[in-house]
Amino acid sequence: MSAASRGTVVRFDAASGQDPKGKHRTPPASRYQGWRDRTCACGEPRITVVQRLKTFFRTVFLIDLVKGLLLTLKYTPQPAFTFQYPAERRPVAARFRGLLRLQVEPETGAQTCIVCDQCAKVCPDDLISLGGHREPGQKIKILDYFDFNLSRCSFCGLCSEVCPTKPVKALIMSEDYELGTYSRDSQILRVDEMYDGVPIEQYTR
Ligand code: SF4
Ligand code: SF4
Known part of the structure; x- marks a missing residue:
């Protein structure tokens, strides 16, 4: 099966002796029968009748639309992906890294931090500065202060x-992500603001 009968565009090449870069090439009719039907004068492929009909029907019947x-x-x-913030809050991902928080023992409310300074x-x-003291006869230190500078935290x-x-x-x-405050001082969280569930100062003048 010839290239022409397979429907491919037959192009004239340099072997015929013509200028391959010329705009108006005229190949020998015997070797390149039908060449003129498939290319325009500048050598670019002609748009066939079938392609024209396809384009016509696509346009008339608004196929793309x-x-x-x-x-x-x-x-x-x-479902709508809209939350009525701040009445509704978008749930965060399982590994979301929000505001740093201290946790207590859930049953007793006792301090869990052992003041190891790690x-x-x-x-x-x-960004973290903390300290504690040891009561006589106690193994675990009591946390005295825990200062955290939220303003420069990269949440690493x-x-x-x-x-x-x-x-x-x-x-x-934690999952807290509403961290805006009006003053830089409010971005330094003290130990009593560090516990989970305690809101930080927000948008108060
Ligand atoms: S000092 Fe820091 S690392 Fe050590 S127990 Fe307390 S919170 Fe955890
Ligand atoms: S910068 Fe990283 S290590 Fe330092 S306080 Fe923020 S989350 Fe913790």
Whole structure:
């Protein structure tokens, strides 16, 4: 089967002796029968009658428009992805890293932090400062202060990762993401603001 009968565009090549870069090439009729039917004078492929008819019907029957509308209809029954914030809050992902929080024992409310200072040492920006004291006869230190500079935190999670307490991790990356305050001082969280569930000062003048 010849290339022409397979429907491919037959192009004139340099072997015929003609200028291959010339705009108006005229190949020998015997070798390239039908060449003129498939290419225009500049050598580009002609648009065939079938292609013209296809384009005509696509335009008349608005095929592309109908395809676009069908795609829109396909996604229309989906539930709305809109939350009435702040009345509704979007649930966060399981591994979301929000505001750093201290946790207490859920049953007793006792302090879980053992004042080991690992979180402060690992922080690449030196944003945590903490200290405690040991009561006579007690093994575990009492946490006196825990200052955290929220304004420069990159939420890398290293401090929470190294926290060694089990089964309750003393320091977690919580789901809190509403962290805006009006003053820079409010971005320094003290120990009583660090506990999980305590809202930080927000939008108050
Ligand atoms: S999340 Fe990273 S940057 Fe923020 S306090 Fe912890 S270690 Fe420092
Ligand atoms: S790493 Fe955990 S236990 Fe150690 S000081 Fe920080 S919060 Fe407390």
